[in-house]
Amino acid sequence: LAKTTQPISMDSYEGQEVNITCSHNNIATNDYITWYQQFPSQGPRFIIQGYKTKVTNEVASLFIPADRKSSTLSLPRVSLSDTAVYYCLLLGGYNKLIFGAGTRLAVHP
């Protein structure tokens, strides 16, 4: 399974845009890039998934360059409630999920 690398932690302030980058140099052709969000003492929650270019939903945007070796989760105008851990996963035809340690985002007033 291809490995992902993301920053351990990030800090931001309310109202700012936050971009979290995930590196996945060995991404497979059939891998989809998927992001989950986890609040303390809760199970992870699906945020967004994409294969290439750009995907946007009501929560976030996902930018994927043509070579697909990295991806960027963009959270527009974060609030205190966006403080959480964000996980980048590669999901293809297999069914093992590897979450890794994720990126701990702290949003400050």
Place this chain on the structure above:
Amino acid sequence: EAQVTQNPRYLITVTGKKLTVTCSQNMNHEYMSWYRQDPGLGLRQIYYSMNVEVTDKGDVPEGYKVSRKEKRNFPLILESPSPNQTSLYFCASSFREGRETQYFGPGTRLLVL
């Protein structure tokens, strides 16, 4: 309400005393899985199941057993718990495959003395 439920939510036990953590989903999902979460290590998959009577090992299956006799239930069994199994456990389910949106339960916090 569509949901994944786990019981118990909190459990304190002693080394060697067999225990079972139940997981149930009401969404008719085929795929179910168990994770443990430890500080600094993120979530690690223990076992997963593609359907009734079909289970497979995740990344950290040692010391755990699972069964899938019914589609809605996927219990996690610790036959002889040890202190290194103290952790926060999550059950999850999805419609058919691991790459689909996973719906997680509320978690079970286990302490093994």
